[in-house]
Every structure is written in C-alpha cells, then in structure tokens.
Amino acid sequence: MEANATVERGLRAARRSPGAAVVWAVAAVLLLDLLAKLVGVSMGPFETPWFALWFGGDVPISEVVGLAWSGVVIGAVIGLASIGLSLTYSILNFANFAHGDYLTVGAFSGWAVTYVIAGIGGLLALTETVVNAVTGLGQSRAGDVDLVSLVLLRTPPLDAGANIWLSPVAIVVGLVVAVAMTVVVALVLDRFVYRPMRDADGISLLIASIGVAFMLRYLVAFVFGNSRRIVTSTEQLPSMNVAEAVTDALPFLGPARGSIIIDLHEVTLVVVAAVLMFGLHILLQQTKLGKAMRAMADNRALAQVTGIPTERVIKSTWLIGAGLTGAAGYLLVLSQGGLGFQTGWLLLLLIFAAVIMGGIGSIYGAIAGGLVIGLASRMSLIWLQGDLSSFARPTAFALMILILLFRPSGIFGGVKTA
Amino acid sequence: MSEHASREAALPDGEEGILAVRDLDAGYGDLQVLSGVDLDVRDGEYVTIVGPNGAGKSTVMKSIFGLTTYMGGAITFQETPIHELPPEEIIHEGIGYVPQNENVFAGLSVRENLEMGAYILDHVPEDQIRAVYDRFPILEERSGQKAGSLSGGQQQMLAMGRALMLDPDLLMLDEPSAGLAPDLVDEMFDRIDRINDDGTSVLMVEQNAKEALRRCDRGYVLVNGENSYMDDGDALLADEEVRQEFLGG
Numbered sequence A: 001m002e003a004n005a006t007v008e009r010g011l012r013a014a015r016r017s018p019g020a021a022v023v024w025a026v027a028a029v030l031l032l033d034l035l036a037k038l039v040g041v042s043m044g045p046f047e048t049p050w051f052a053l054w055f056g057g058d059v060p061i062s063e064v065v066g067l068a069w070s071g072v073v074i075g076a077v078i079g080l081a082s083i084g085l086s087l088t089y090s091i092l093n094f095a096n097f098a099h100g101d102y103l104t105v106g107a108f109s110g111w112a113v114t115y116v117i118a119g120i121g122g123l124l125a126l127t128e129t130v131v132n133a134v135t136g137l138g139q140s141r142a143g144d145v146d147l148v149s150l151v152l153l154r155t156p157p158l159d160a161g162a163n164i165w166l167s168p169v170a171i172v173v174g175l176v177v178a179v180a181m182t183v184v185v186a187l188v189l190d191r192f193v194y195r196p197m198r199d200a201d202g203i204s205l206l207i208a209s210i211g212v213a214f215m216l217r218y219l220v221a222f223v224f225g226n227s228r229r230i231v232t233s234t235e236q237l238p239s240m241n242v243a244e245a246v247t248d249a250l251p252f253l254g255p256a257r258g259s260i261i262i263d264l265h266e267v268t269l270v271v272v273a274a275v276l277m278f279g280l281h282i283l284l285q286q287t288k289l290g291k292a293m294r295a296m297a298d299n300r301a302l303a304q305v306t307g308i309p310t311e312r313v314i315k316s317t318w319l320i321g322a323g324l325t326g327a328a329g330y331l332l333v334l335s336q337g338g339l340g341f342q343t344g345w346l347l348l349l350l351i352f353a354a355v356i357m358g359g360i361g362s363i364y365g366a367i368a369g370g371l372v373i374g375l376a377s378r379m380s381l382i383w384l385q386g387d388l389s390s391f392a393r394p395t396a397f398a399l400m401i402l403i404l405l406f407r408p409s410g411i412f413g414g415v416k417t418a
Numbered sequence B: 001m002s003e004h005a006s007r008e009a010a011l012p013d014g015e016e017g018i019l020a021v022r023d024l025d026a027g028y029g030d031l032q033v034l035s036g037v038d039l040d041v042r043d044g045e046y047v048t049i050v051g052p053n054g055a056g057k058s059t060v061m062k063s064i065f066g067l068t069t070y071m072g073g074a075i076t077f078q079e080t081p082i083h084e085l086p087p088e089e090i091i092h093e094g095i096g097y098v099p100q101n102e103n104v105f106a107g108l109s110v111r112e113n114l115e116m117g118a119y120i121l122d123h124v125p126e127d128q129i130r131a132v133y134d135r136f137p138i139l140e141e142r143s144g145q146k147a148g149s150l151s152g153g154q155q156q157m158l159a160m161g162r163a164l165m166l167d168p169d170l171l172m173l174d175e176p177s178a179g180l181a182p183d184l185v186d187e188m189f190d191r192i193d194r195i196n197d198d199g200t201s202v203l204m205v206e207q208n209a210k211e212a213l214r215r216c217d218r219g220y221v222l223v224n225g226e227n228s229y230m231d232d233g234d235a236l237l238a239d240e241e242v243r244q245e246f247l248g249g
Helices: A002-016 A018-039 A061-092 A099-120 A123-135 A147-151 A168-197 A202-224 A242-249 A264-286 A288-298 A300-306 A310-336 A343-358 A363-382 A386-406 B057-064 B087-093 B110-117 B126-135 B137-141 B152-164 B182-197 B209-215 B233-238 B240-246
Strands: A042-047 A052-056 A239-241 A261-263 B019-028 B031-041 B046-050 B069-077 B095-098 B170-174 B201-205 B218-223 B226-232
Touching: A002 A018, A018 A052, A018 A061, A018 A386, A061 A099, A061 A242, A061 A264, A061 A288, A061 A310, A061 A343, A061 A363, A099 A147, A099 A168, A099 A202, A099 A310, A099 A343, A168 A202, A168 A310, A239 A242, A261 A264, A264 A288, A264 A310, A264 A363, A288 A300, A288 A310, A288 B110, A300 A310, A300 B087, A300 B110, A310 A343, A343 A363, A343 A386, A363 A386, B019 B057, B031 B046, B031 B057, B031 B069, B031 B201, B046 B057, B046 B182, B046 B209, B057 B069, B057 B170, B057 B201, B087 B095, B095 B152, B110 B126, B110 B152, B126 B137, B126 B152, B126 B182, B137 B152, B152 B170, B152 B182, B182 B201, B182 B209, B209 B233, B218 B233, B226 B233, B233 B240
Parallel strands: B031 B226, B046 B201, B046 B218, B095 B170, B170 B201
Antiparallel strands: A042 A052, A239 A261, B019 B031, B019 B069, B218 B226
C-alpha cells in the first residue's frame, strides 16, 4: 500500500514537471550505475543503433575517491577565484571579464619571484646578493645564475623547477608576492579605468573590462613570452598513497586496488584555500569593513546615505577580491605545474559558471559553485572514458544549466554576499 | 494664527532656523527640479512639506542631504554651509535621513543595520543601540533577524532607528507612512511625535498630508519645484486653497 502511494505521488510529480522527472531518472540511473561499478556488477552490452551500452562495470573505489579529490583540488581553486568575481559583481555591479587575467598576473609575478629565490638559493642568499650589489662589497652570488632567465621563467631553478619541499621559502614568498602584485594591478586599474566610469552602466563597465583583459593578457605574453611551461618539479615532493594507507590500517579490507595519490602541493592548495575562505567569512560577518561590504552589496544608495565611505569600501573590495584571485592563480600553478599567458583566461569560463551557479553576488554560493564545478568536471570521468574524456568540462557546464533550470537564482539563490 | 496662510515662504523678521535653505536650485544631472526653494527648520521644530505628486518634495530632502546636483542657492545647517558636502560629511554635521524606499539593508541583521548607522564612529555606541531598542522594543526582540524578514512597519522603525544612531539634531523622513497598513500609520506618527518631543528637529515629507499637517508645527506647500507659502500646520489645514488642492476638499 505504502509503496503504491509513493509510486502514485512520484507519477503525479512526473506529470507536473516531466523535465525534472527525466533529470531525476538519469541521476538515479547514474547513481545505480556507479554503485554497480563499485561492487563490480556488469550487465550488457545493450545494443543501441549507435553503440553498445554497458551497465555497471568494474571501477575500484580508489579511482572514484581519487577523482573526487582532484575535483576538490580544482574546485578549491575555482571557488577561491570566484570570490573576487562575485565581490566585484555585487559591490560594483559589473561582470569583470578581466578577472581571469588578474589570476594570470598573480601566477606569473608570484612564480617569477619563486624562481629567483629558489634559483639563487633561498631568501638569505637573495638578501645577501642584493646587499652586495647595492654596497659593492662582497661577492655576488647572482653571478652564478642567469637572473633574467629566472625572472622570465625561462630556465627553471634547481634544474627542474620549484617545489614546496625543496624550496618552501621560495613558495611562501612567491604566494605573498602573487597576492600583493594582483592587488596592486587591480587597484591601479580601478583608479585609471573603472573609477572614472563608476556611475556608468554595467554593460559599459563589462566592455571596458574586456579591453583590460586583452591588455593584461598580452602584456604578460609580451614580457614572459607565449609558450606554456611547467614551473614546478615533483622531485622529492612528498606524496602519499591514501589507498595503501587505508588498507594498511584496516587490513580486513584486503589488498589495495589502484591508488589514490595525494601530493603535498595539492594539500597545500586545499589548506591555504580553506584558510583564506574561512578568513573571508570572519571578515564579512564579524568586522566593520565586512559588514559595510555586505551593506554596499545590498543597497549602494542607502550605504551612501548611511555614511559608509563607499569609495574606501570599493578599494577594500578590490584589495580582497584581487588578493584571493592572485593566491588562486599561484596555487593553481602549484598544483597543476603548467603556466601560460592564457591560464586565467581559460579558467574564467569555469569561474563564471561557479559564480552563476552559486547565485550571482553570493560569495558562499561562489565557493559552493566552484566545488560543484570542480567535482562535476572530474567525477564525470568515471563515465567519460577514453575519447569521451574531453567532454568532462562541458559536463560541468551542462550541470550548471541544469541547476539554473531548476533554481534560476542559483544554489544560494537570492542570498547576497551575506 | 492667521486666517489665511501668509503668501510668504520665509520666517518673519529674517529669522533663520538651524536648517536654512535659501533660494535653492537643484536637480538630477541636467534636469532642474527645484528652483528658488526657501525653507527653515528651527531648533526642536517639526516641519512638514506637502504638495502634489511630482512637486519635488523628496528632491528637497535629497538636496539637503547632498544626493542631487547642486545648481545654486545655499543650504546652511547650524551655521555651516553644507550644500557642497557629500552625504557622509553631512551626517557628521548632525542630520539623519530616512529615504522612502528600500531604507534598510535587507541582508544584514537588525543589529548590524543599527551598527551601520554609526559607521562614522570608531566604536559601536552600545548606549545608542540601547536607546534605539528602548524606543522600539520590537527591534531588540528581532535583533539577530535579517532586516529583510521584518514587516513593513518594523522595517520603517529600523530605518528610523538607524538614522537616530548618531543622535542627530535634525531627522529627515521621506514618506514614513508609505506602504504601512492603516492601523499602523497612527502609531508611526505617534512615534515621530515622541522623537520630536525628545528634542530632535523633524523635517518630513508625507503623502498623508492631513495627518501630517495636524501634527506638525509648520508646513510648507511645494508646487512645481517652488515653494509657494508656509504657515502653521493648523492654518494650512484650514486654508481653503490647500484643502481644495491637496487635501481633497
């Protein structure tokens, strides 16, 4: 009886919104399929006119967890970078298309500094070199290294590239510089481009930002060249096979199937991103500046009437948004290794997807959206094997469209920066 | 009290109020809305601006608060010229302003809204928050709630509370009864009376002109962006022309 009633209710809901029913059905099939894959049940092939279809299969749980982890890693970067875009959207009321290139600027400036420090042999050696060069006393260690090709990221330090194990100081200083440089660039651009058009409409600002995007991107290409390069090395980088660790700790699970490799760069990324996000949360909820930012996102005219110094808050918004974006750029490169002048631009679409999915203007939504986008683009690889794997990115966008169809104002719909 | 409203817009004997608007021209961008407006509010006085829709009543308040394009004339508040100051500095001078619409930060809690009202101070003035809570006890009950979830009347109280956070010498209210249920309108006017009784000067624009004129000390009649005359509230209420044109006979 009970079951009948449930089926009845389900059918009625399906008739009311057939679209939702289809989506739920597909989701259910995928979930069942995933479970079947995990326990190793395989059915099929079912012949269709175009290709043969299998249900279930054999996917070790380690692969699923591994994909989920890499989804979290990329999701953390997207989430971090989305915050800045979301902040400028809600407080300045425009979609900043140069946001991705802010990220590129952060990545390049941070890594250039990391290269120099790692190349010369640490911060102490760098200080010594600078002091010697300025005073003219002592030997210059820089004589042994080609400073120009280090700054321009042409020849890697330590023969292979920097990493957090061999040159932790270089990485930390690089991260700080990435944040600082992005902030400086954002403030300068605001002063000379966006501030003169503060009262312009969103479309004009958007188009101006596209101009800024091109300018930044090709400035970076001009200085650093247009080749994509690998800047990190995995030499001696600590990593851990979580699958083995788990089966070692819990022997009754049997021997490990497959492996889940987590390296220190990924852990660094996730930890730093989480700390920064938590810090931002505290700032927005507990501090006077954060409350003023939320107030301005809510109602700019009223903020002005209330005596909130709007220009100062806007400056802080750029500072925080750009700082987080610069950090995201640096950390992205730390975990992925590759860096090119289009790095941020290519990521921008995913960042926009995260912001839109989370509900434009909501920073918590942007963080959640980033995680969903990251997870979707990686987890979909469970089904998209072989040639199909290039559809992983489109899958993330498809999911975004689905979410927007059912929740037009985003996951955190309607909730502004609060 | 005169039988007819005097056709004068200035106070007798060249007297000046704590707020003195003289021959003010103002508008938005290139569009001039106000021309030659004179207006005074004495210390502790309760003044209302009445007039037909589109006469520029709200624009007068916005201009005093530095939110329009200044085109000429002078505004002084407690002897300081304020007509070229930005809003955040006018707040420093001691004027609080409650706009008509969207006058609370919907996403912030009630308490956070009040804190924003005292943004220009270095520290949150707890005693002032206490005073606002004492005046509007419902706000204390709802202090952690998002302002957007309050009823219209509660939002109006919160907006006033926010404007009172700096204990201003002059409180400007734009249509405080707009959107309120009829039984709440009287209560709102009572609260404004009490704020005025406690020594704060009040300048108000009201659509509910009869009630506003009944309660205020003086009223200004504004037509087409120019003020034609002023008189005691009761005198304006009794004035045949005013009755005909703005009070529905």
